[in-house]
Amino acid sequence: MLQACLNGGRTRDFHAAVPLTAAELAHDAAQSVAAGARELHVHPRGADGAESLEPDDVAEAILAIRSSVPGIPIGLSTHWRIPPGGKARQRPIEQWSVLPDYVSINLVEVDAAEMISLVMGKGIGVEAGIWSVSDAERFVALPDAPRCLRVLIEINEQDAEEGLSVATGIISVLQQADFSLPILLHGDEASVWPMFREAMARGYDSRIGLEDGRLLPSGKRAADNADIVRAAVLLARAY
Template structure:
């Protein structure tokens, strides 16, 4: 089994300290968590930033500060920014964030950008022209069908072929299950697969994804706080270390 890249998503857009005391919110905490997770085996970081009140933010200035500090403090970890709307931002604001930052790597929700059919082609063209690596977020088969249609019409370029499938859901809460991946398989032909999953079967889902050829496995408190036995992870790095251990054991 080819070893996939492990990406840690340590906080997300919605959870806070009331969910887990070790969920990082400010820049100091995010950098410290990135350092621990990288040491535990994470190759990449899925970056969400928060404003001074702890709310999800797409502020380009805050993003620049975080990207600069992460590059200085944890130079070995790749960083992917999110453009997630989280019920707060419009497609225009998501586009503005991507345009202002022009990062190396960004995740973009297919269904969120599709809310503005006129803007969507501009966003994907911007990414192609600026060399921004895009990871499309697909929450279900409908999103994968939208991706296929957009690629067929040229709105999404052929080389923009990276997708992360989400098993389960945050709201209403629904835990992901490994068997869900099989139902998505027919729509994944020709795509580079990434995977994340909500709930305590997160690790089982990710290991199933690795067996299916996933190139990126995303783990962390954005999607799940619980270890496979149902007890809380002490921190994100413990989830990373456990996933790395099981991947290496299966590859041996």
């Protein structure tokens, strides 16, 4: 499965084609799905362009995307820094009425277990974001871990060999715990394409898009999200 991560916390300073508004997200969603993406990961924005978990902003983004690409699963980020930040971000999430299909929750965050319980209680799937071996060890000890949608191995290391080492350590912890959840492996910036290739070689899911990086495998700057997705589909065929 190929997931398109359309915007993250990026601004137009990073790339002129970063989608911010609900309409822009819906447009990029349609283009990315046409290019081969099968799921979407987005960061809704408020009127000021900043990331938002407020119910109205979330609803606007989800409804626009669903109108554009009916039936395509939509995931949101819940990361610690999104306003109002910290544990306070649980309050707007509790008020969501238009729900995403899943959210990503980072195990490095102190309230990860609370967040998992909160969103599962609303019927939302969970991508368990794991950045390190210690994150993986924390995750496999959680009672709710087997109920998660998938494990999201997120490699932030910029050196490819270092990133592969971290990924291998995480995978080892999951295997020792006899976890059978699907795994999505992806990188960031310099590690985007090395991790994508590793995911394809292992038969894992992966993700690609302007949240993670703006370059094509050739090193050329991509035109937009759909351009990156097309490159990933072509590369995946080799596997």
